[in-house]
Amino acid sequence: MTTPSDDSLLTGNTRRRWFAGLAALGGLGLLGAQAQAQGWGRGHHLDPEEMAHRLDWRISRLIREVGGTPDQKNRLVAIWTAAQADLQPLREQIRQARRAGLQLLSAAVIDRRALEQQRVATMQLADARSKRMVQAMADAAEVLTPEQRLKVAARMKQRMEHGRQG
Numbered sequence: 001m002t003t004p005s006d007d008s009l010l011t012g013n014t015r016r017r018w019f020a021g022l023a024a025l026g027g028l029g030l031l032g033a034q035a036q037a038q039g040w041g042r043g044h045h046l047d048p049e050e051m052a053h054r055l056d057w058r059i060s061r062l063i064r065e066v067g068g069t070p071d072q073k074n075r076l077v078a079i080w081t082a083a084q085a086d087l088q089p090l091r092e093q094i095r096q097a098r099r100a101g102l103q104l105l106s107a108a109v110i111d112r113r114a115l116e117q118q119r120v121a122t123m124q125l126a127d128a129r130s131k132r133m134v135q136a137m138a139d140a141a142e143v144l145t146p147e148q149r150l151k152v153a154a155r156m157k158q159r160m161e162h163g164r165q166g
Helices: 012-036 048-066 070-105 112-143 146-165
Strands: none
Touching: 048 070, 048 146, 070 112
16 A cells, blocks of 8 residues: 655645745744844844843834734734743853864864864864754744734745845
8 A cells, every 4th residue: 555755745735834834934034133133233242121122123023014913912922032041051152162262273283183172072062053043933823823924924035036136
C-alpha cells in the first residue's frame, strides 16, 4: 500500500500559510532584534527608558497595521521586553569575545588552538542568542492570529524587496 508523501499532504494554501507564518516569525524577530539593539545602529547607546519607548512605538505601529488589539500590543511588549533583558548580557559577552578574538589575531604569534577555542565560545554565544530570539518570535507569533501573521509577512516581504532596490 502506498502512502502519500509528506509534500503531497500540504496543499498550496497550507504551504502558503506555513511560509507566511515563517516569514511573520522572521519579521517579528527583526522587530525584536531592532528593538534590542542599543543605539539602533547609530553608534550610541540608548538608556533603558528610551529603548522601552522605541520598542513600544514599533510594536504599536505593527499592531495598528495588522488590526491588533491593545491586549495583543501589551503581550508583545512584555515578550520583547523580557527577550531584550535576556539578550543584553549575551550581547556584551559577544562583544568581549570579538575583542578577545581580535587580540589573538593581532598577537606576534598566532595561536590557532586559542583562536579555535574562541570561535567555539563565540558560536555558543550566538547559538544561545538565536535560541532566545526564536523563543521570543514563537511567543510573539502565538499572540497574533493567522491573518495578522500573514499581514506581518507581507509587510516584511515588502520591506525586504524595498531594501534590495536601495
